[in-house]
Amino acid sequence: MFCPNCDRQLSDNTTFCPDCGMRIGAASADNSTPPVAIVGFVLSFIIPLAGFICSIIGMNKCKKENRPGHGIALAGLIISIVMWVINTIVSFGFLGYLFEYLENTNIIS
Ligand SMILES: [Zn+2]
Numbered sequence: 456m457f458c459p460n461c462d463r464q465l466s467d468n469t470t471f472c473p474d475c476g477m478r479i480g481a482a483s484a485d486n487s488t489p490p491v492a493i494v495g496f497v498l499s500f501i502i503p504l505a506g507f508i509c510s511i512i513g514m515n516k517c518k519k520e521n522r523p524g525h526g527i528a529l530a531g532l533i534i535s536i537v538m539w540v541i542n543t544i545v546s547f548g549f550l551g552y553l554f555e556y557l558e559n560t561n562i563i564s
Pocket residue numbers: 458459460461462463472473474475476477
């Protein structure tokens with residue numbers, strides 16, 4: 456096969472052209488992190504449930520297609536769980552504070 460950028464002849468299992476550094480063919484697609492894994496990692500901070508789902512999809516994709524990104528998907532999974540727990544604790548803490556405040560002002564007796 457030939458480099459699509461500089462037309463140098465290459466061996467079939469080459470991933471990069473030694474002349475111009477161009478990534479070659481199908482191998483480059485298989486060696487990239489699935490976008491869903493990155494999306495899952497980012498979403499886990501903002502919308503934990505969406506991040507959790509995307510990270511699971513990303514993890515399965517990495518395993519099935521033997522692509523990198525398993526680590527980032529796992530990180531997204533863990534962060535989404537941690538963020539979800541923190542969100543739950545913060546919401547319950549806020550509700551407790553609210554009820555205490557309402558009790559003190561005799562709105563709820
Ligand atoms: Zn080249």
